[in-house]
Amino acid sequence: MNWKHGAIIALAVTTATMPAIAQAPIRTERVQFARGATSATVRGAVRGYDTVDYVVRARAGQAMSVSLQTSSTSAYFNILPPRSEEAIFNGSINGANFSGRLKDSGDYRVRVYLMRNAARRGERATFSLTIGVNARPGNIGAAPGPIGSGAPIPAGNRVAYCRGEALQQYGVRPNYIRTSPAIANATGIIIDGTADQGRNGIKRFRCRFDTRGRFIDVMAMTRDGF
Known part of the structure; x- marks a missing residue:
């Protein structure tokens, strides 16, 4: 085998083993607040390995809040600071709500995506994303949590219900x-746990209830989802 054939084979192997998400372009949309408003809500959808960046300009010292409501338990958002690919908030670990003071000035990206397990199956998720930026951090409260369905679960029964x-x-x-x-x-009540799936490993999860004790979902806490 000559070096040209070897290079072609090596390139083919490298391409085949790249994560599919790296091959999917990231759609970018800039979020503009209406005059006098400090927040905006955008609605959209992602399917498979689709990724959307919602870009918001903010200054150091301002407070930002982000809240995601979605049709899928596998849809999340991350927040990336200006000039960096290292997230300051990871929704698949930290949940569907963020509120905090910003350290840097510039464009912040709120990245909406599906977990790998759902992306592989080509699932689709619709979502509503609310982003707020306030000049005075002391005036911004925690983003409201998601709302569950059905009757409230009594406090003594929530662990059993989660299981x-x-x-x-x-x-x-x-x-x-x-x-x-x-x-x-x-934003509510959480119960963390693990499920031992044998050869598939131990999966971490989080049961979520709203502030009234109504069940929301079982959220996968491992990067490969279920």
């Missing part, structure tokens, strides 16, 4: 589910 929902989602026996105590925060 039941996780059993259905991960398809394992009851003794392969582990959960931690419920924790209340500003």
Whole structure:
């Protein structure tokens, strides 16, 4: 084999093993606030490996809030600061709401995407994304959390309810589910846990309830989703 053939084969192997997400172009949209407004809501959809960056210009010291409502439990957003690809917020780990003070001035990107497991299946998610930027950080509150459905689950039953929902989602026996105590925060109630799927590994998840105790979803906390 001569060096040209070797180079061609090496290139083919490299291309075949690249993550599919790297081959999907990122769509960019700039978010403009109406005159006098400090927030805006955009609506859209992503399918498969689609990725959308919503760009917002802000100054150091301002406060930003971002809230995502979506039809899919596998859709999330990250926040990337100016001139950097290192996210300051990772929705697949931190949830669907962000509120914090900004350290740098420039264009911030709110990146909406699907987790790899859903992207591989070509799933589609519609979403509503609300972005707020306030000149005085002290005046901005935490972004409202998502709202659950059905009747509120009594506090003493939430862990058991979470385990039941996780059993259905991960398809394992009851003794392969582990959960931690419920924790209340500003946007609702969370219960973290793990599902042992044997050869597929241990999957971390989070059960979410709203502030009234209504169940929202079981959110995958591992990067490969389910």
